[in-house]
Amino acid sequence: MAPEFDRAYWGDVWTGAGDRAAAMAASPPNPHLIRAVTPLDPGTALEAGCGAGSEALWLASQGWQVTGADIAAEALAIAARRAAERGLSDRVSWVEADLSGWEPPARYDLVTTHYAHPSIPQLDFYDRLARWVAPGGTLFIVGHLHHEEQGHGQGQGHHQGHGHHQGHGGGAHPPAGAGVTAATVTARLEAQGWEIGFAEETSRAMPGRGVVPVTVHDVVVKAVRRP
Template sequence: MTHSFDKEYWDQIWDGDRATAMATSPPNPHLVREVSDLPPGTALDVGCGGGAEAIWLATEGWQVTAADIATAALSRAAERAAASGVAARVRWVEADLSRWQPDTRYDLVTTHYAHPAIPQLDFYDRIASWVAPAGTLLIVGHLHHQDHASGAGHGHDESEPPASASVTAADITARLDPLVWEVVTARESHRAMPGHGGHAVSIHDVVVRASRHS
């Protein structure tokens, strides 16, 4: 079954039965590993969902803008940020990521499994343009693999993402002009995490980190 990843779709996801688990998930381990060595600055979390990554960045000293199309996701994220004591370090923006343009560029632009209503690689092209000179782009996405099953979902609790939202590391790095970018990480990983009912779910990730030349 195919979906249009528009506001109505994501609002339904975030008003659904998986929303509580999605809104209380820990920050993505790829973000923690890739960003811990960077000096804090300004960050943009694109498709922030329940805010786990934005809140982690804020606790690490970043000044964060976090954008998502789902009203309910942002509401839950703002509550979590307040409870974590970092509300002043995160600005929440309700935005259609297929159209929205930030008014500045950022030291870090990151996204984790977001897939708006445009082709996935076009989305990555858009967010790459929002990285400031000498800044970092970090993409964590769904890995396209041979036995990929079509499905739907968002965030940290999905084992069968839609095929249209999955890519390979080579797909992403091919879009990064070497005159503009230095690719630091281009990795495809497989990990397990708890799913519904305590059953382990296999997560297939693609991780690309690149530094923009000054």
């Protein structure tokens, strides 16, 4: 049976045995984010499902005022420690929240997420994030590419792999229910009047838990909310 990606599940991930949490905490910022955001003028940003904060901290280092939000307090504790070590604490605030029900106090110039998959359907989760972007602002999504073994739609199948690479979870395939395609993400956004900057399905090699790199398959979407 596929796991329920709820608070208990993510708490276990971040406190559990093994090297998964440590690997995520050691991850460099996502290269897709660097490419997408470098041309933008810094403003306010929300990193949704920030985990140990690699992307939030990179944004802060680039001059963004960042809110890093995650359902797992354990992840946020690691992220806060890393921010302090880098002298970035004044540029990031950490919010413990279940983003499938949370509402932000304000909209953001940038809302971004990397591999976060909650217990609600993945596309519904992205819809929520999209609502939190200020007019003229940017939504940037990096998600798991739907894998055929998962079945159709958003991935309703049985694959038990988890995480976007072995360092994040133990498998190169996405967890059941988390996979999307570029077309399914952009169809929702276009229906809501968004301008798509780019939408890609792409693969890259990442270090695995062992010596052998793994190939990860990503959906990467950058969209702008028309002012």
